[in-house]
Amino acid sequence: SQQGEEDPQALSIQEGENATMNCSYKTSINNLQWYRQNSGRGLVHLILIRSNEREKHSGRLRVTLDTSKKSSSLLITASRAADTASYFCATGLDDKIIFGKGTRLHILP
Amino acid sequence: DTAVSQTPKYLVTQMGNDKSIKCEQNLGHDTMYWYKQDSKKFLKIMFSYNNKELIINETVPNRFSPKSPDKAHLNLHINSLELGDSAVYFCASSQAGPRGEQYFGPGTRLTVT
Numbered sequence: 001s002q003q004g005e006e007d008p009q010a011l012s013i014q015e016g017e018n019a020t021m022n023c024s025y026k027t028s029i030n031n032l033q034w035y036r037q038n039s040g041r042g043l044v045h046l047i048l049i050r051s052n053e054r055e056k057h058s059g060r061l062r063v064t065l066d067t068s069k070k071s072s073s074l075l076i077t078a079s080r081a082a083d084t085a086s087y088f089c090a091t092g093l094d095d096k097i098i099f100g101k102g103t104r105l106h107i108l109p
Numbered sequence: 110d111t112a113v114s115q116t117p118k119y120l121v122t123q124m125g126n127d128k129s130i131k132c133e134q135n136l137g138h139d140t141m142y143w144y145k146q147d148s149k150k151f152l153k154i155m156f157s158y159n160n161k162e163l164i165i166n167e168t169v170p171n172r173f174s175p176k177s178p179d180k181a182h183l184n185l186h187i188n189s190l191e192l193g194d195s196a197v198y199f200c201a202s203s204q205a206g207p208r209g210e211q212y213f214g215p216g217t218r219l220t221v222t
Binding site: 030035037043045048086093094095096098099102 | 113144149150151152153154157164165199201206207208209210211212213214215216
């Protein structure tokens with residue numbers, strides 16, 4: 001069964017605003033990753049957060065993980081047109097990885 | 110240099126045909142994968158190979174067969190293609206196994222008519 005569920009399914013914001021996407025999952029995990037997919041391209045790894053970590057930063061990205069609520073959030077600050085893409089969370093447990101359905105983010109000029 | 114490459118990028122074929130998609134990675138990774146992304150963008154892992162040995166086979170029809178001549182290559186062969194096989198197929202690789210950071214190829218869009 002599917003592990004990660006992103007929320008919202010689609011998000012449109014003005015350039016310069018912050019974008020927040022959420023991911024909920026059902027079972028325990030070893031880690032959680034976020035990936036970006038531009039239209040017609042493969043996925044690009046953004047950030048990995050381990051189950052014993054609560055927050056991680058990478059440039060304009062901030063990821064949080066709450067294992068008690070089985071949820072994670074991805075915050076993109078000061079959005080740019082180039083951030084328009086689909087964003088996927090992926091949960092890792094032992095030798096398995098399961099991707100969610102993704103959030104489509106559209107940055108409006 | 111491209112880290113993970115796939116050929117062809119587009120593949121249009123008729124039902125019942127047999128086709129192959131090739132994948133190569135130059136990252137020196139031990140594990141390679143095949144994913145299927147359907148029209149709703151849902152990404153599902155199909156196979157994983159670690160040092161030429163299959164370690165995951167996620168309820169994929171046996172018409173799909175991965176072939177790994179060496180750890181830098183993982184090809185996907187599909188027999189008796191069906192309409193429902195139409196999708197984008199992604200190859201990926203990682204060093205640390207399925208839980209680690211994965212590097213994806215550009216995808217192969219397969220259309221079965």
